[in-house]
Amino acid sequence: MASPKIFGIVLAGGEGKRLMPLTADRAKPAVPFAGNYRLIDFALSNLINSGLRQLVVLTQYKSHSLDRHVSQTWRLSGLTNSYVASVPAQQRLGKRWFAGSADAILQSLNLLRDEKPDIVVVVGADHVYRMDFSQMIEAHIESGAGVTVAAIRQPISLADQFGVIEVSPDDPTRIQAFHEKPEHPIGLPDSPQEVLASMGNYVFDADVLMDAVLRDGETPSSNHDMGGDIVPDFVSRGDAAVYDLNRNDVPGATDRDRYYWRDVGTIDSYYEAHRDLISALPVFNLYNRAWPIYNQQFNAPPAxxxxxxxxxxxxxxxxxxxxxxxxxxxxxxxxxxxxxxxxxxxxxxxxxxxxxxxxxxxxxxxxxxxxxxxxxxxxxxxxxxxxxxxxxxxxxxxxxxxxxxxxxxxxxx
Ligand code: ADQ
CATH class of the missing domain: 2.160.10.10 (Hexapeptide repeat proteins)
Known part of the structure; x- marks a missing residue:
């Protein structure tokens, strides 16, 4: 495929119940982080730094401050077809809000039909990390699979919060089984205390993604969830590849933060992630100018x-x-x-x-x-x-x- 056209979807409709009361009044991706960032700034910065220029943010729950943040902070040039657009749930398919993350995409298929991309990158909005998606897209195209799932090793004790990936023994880049939030996880063969967790970031061939969410929409037993329904569907058809974050080489990363990825879904993990920022040799380095994390430009004097x-x-x-x-x-x-x-x-x-x-x-x-x-x-x-x-x-x-x-x-x- 010569220079494929790429479209980005940021799933930002999550409620973030476990971050209450910080999410009493705002969507989880709009929760402030590290002083003057919002959680969504990490996902959006990664996508922009990876060269994506057509991005939509699908919002739903208490989206006002998130919509305002996206429209004020994430303004790309008006001269080219570059945009980050916040798209609230609009009840396009009847009188219902998004039933789950796959339904959010189903209800937004008009955006894909308008842009006609070859490849769609779908990411969550509430993790702190750096990642070059252009490298993952290259690996996806090479793999020939319909979907590629980004993955990182995590302690087995956290397995019930993640989609857990089993790779094929014949080909470690292929997914053999996918268990969404398993109660009884099995550790990795080479490291029994760890699992290979889905980061909730996916690269799809656009046409197969559209088919998959349309089919999912007609499946009454589905929860219409990307991790719970769509990815397992690709895996069952032998059409899913995995991309391990440790293959990703982000410019300017340090040995400490090269493979840093934090799910900040609970108050404890949110608090701990802040501790990763403040030490003299930080586990996550905000001062990497080769891969900037963009944020709101406060019109304020220096501290x-x-x-x-x-x-x-x-x-x-x-x-x-x-x-x-x-x-x-x-x-x-x-x-x-x-x-x-x-x-x-x-x-x-x-x-x-x-x-x-x-x-x-x-x-x-x-x-x-x-x-x-x-x-x-x-x-x-x-x-x-x-x-x-x-x-x-x-x-x-x-x-x-x-x-x-x-x-x-x-x-x-
Ligand atoms: P969870 O994070 O538990 O697991 P989910 O609650 O669906 O899954 O959230 C994923 C992303 O979608 C978040 O950014 C959230 O804001 C957004 N989202 C949720 N519901 C939405 C809706 N109705 N409309 C729009 N956006 C919505 C997922 C995967 C796991 C994976 C973990 C990694 O399902 O397989 O391991 O992410 O954290």
Whole structure:
């Protein structure tokens, strides 16, 4: 195939229940990450850096802030046929919303019919990683299969969250069996404590994808899910290849983050992924200019660090501080501050993640907490220090002891 025409679909309709309360008001792909990114920025940056220029983002659940983010941040040139378009569920096939990710594609087939691509790249919107899809597309074309599924090794303990791939013993690039979220996974022959997990990223020949979702739409027993129904259908016909992320060579990657991929589906994994960013030798390096992760351009002044009015110095270490932030005589450690954070004298923010427009008053203490947008912590108040007290105040506290304070809440003394 000489220079195939490629179209990208980002599945962004997921509800993200396990990230509540961060998803109370926004779709999971719109959840802020690493200060001034949203989760969807990783998938979209990877696709753009891979050379794709026609991309649609299929949205559904609480899509307002996601639609706004995509339309404001992801503007490509108007001179060529380049776009990232957010496409909300429109009930094109009757009075129903998307029943699942395959139904989202079925209901959007008009987009494929209009663009007439040769190849369709379908990706999820809620993972943190770098990947060059052009290399995966090359491998897909070489394989001759109808679909190629991106994969990465994961601990067997997490197998029930993923589609688990068994490769053919004769040809390790072919999928022999695919088990969506298995309860009783079997480890890899060369590493029994690991499985080969689907990353939820697929490359399809466009015509076979269209046939598959049309057929799936007529199958009453189907859940209309890409991982649960479409991929197993290709596997049962012997038409599925696998592409291991360890074959992917992203420009500028370090030995540490070359094969980094994080599913941030729970508060704990979301919190842990932030820790991967902040150390001196980060497990995931945001400062790789050869493969940039694009984000919203905040019209904000640089972050500023000053003494407090009594002349006391503050300290900020092993942390990320976003534009617009103002820190006076405060102690910030192992934390990520979003845009326009204001932290007053004597306050300490340790092991925490703070979203945009958060205000933390004098001598307040924030420890192992996630504060959503516009949270106010009153002077002298504390959060994340006493899990029982936090629960009693109605905050979400995970089993591992991370307190999450929802958007706009005021934390009082
Ligand atoms: P899950 O992430 O559990 O597993 P799903 O909830 O369908 O699968 O989400 C996949 C992507 O589709 C997400 O980006 C989500 O936002 C989006 N999505 C879900 N429902 C949608 C809908 N109705 N409309 C539009 N978009 C929707 C999947 C695969 C597994 C794989 C993991 C990797 O099914 O095989 O291992 O991803 O994390």
């Amino acid at each position: 500023k660090f000053v003494r407090d009015s009594a002349g006391n110095l503050g300290t900020t270490i092993d942390s990320i501080v976003s534009l617009g932030s103002l820190l006076s005589g405060a102690h910030i450690e192992r934390s990520v501050l979003g845009p326009w954070a204001t932290i007053d004298s004597g306050a300490s923010v340790v092991d925490s993640i703070v979203f945009d427009y958060v205000r933390i008053g004098q001598d307040a203490r924030v420890h192992r907490a996630i504060l959503d947008k516009e949270v106010i912590v009153d002077a002298g108040a504390s959060v994340g220090i006493d899990p029982a007290a936090d629960r009693a105040r109605g905050f979400t506290v995970t089993d591992s002891g991370i307190t999450v304070v929802g958007k706009g809440i005021r934390v009082t003394r």
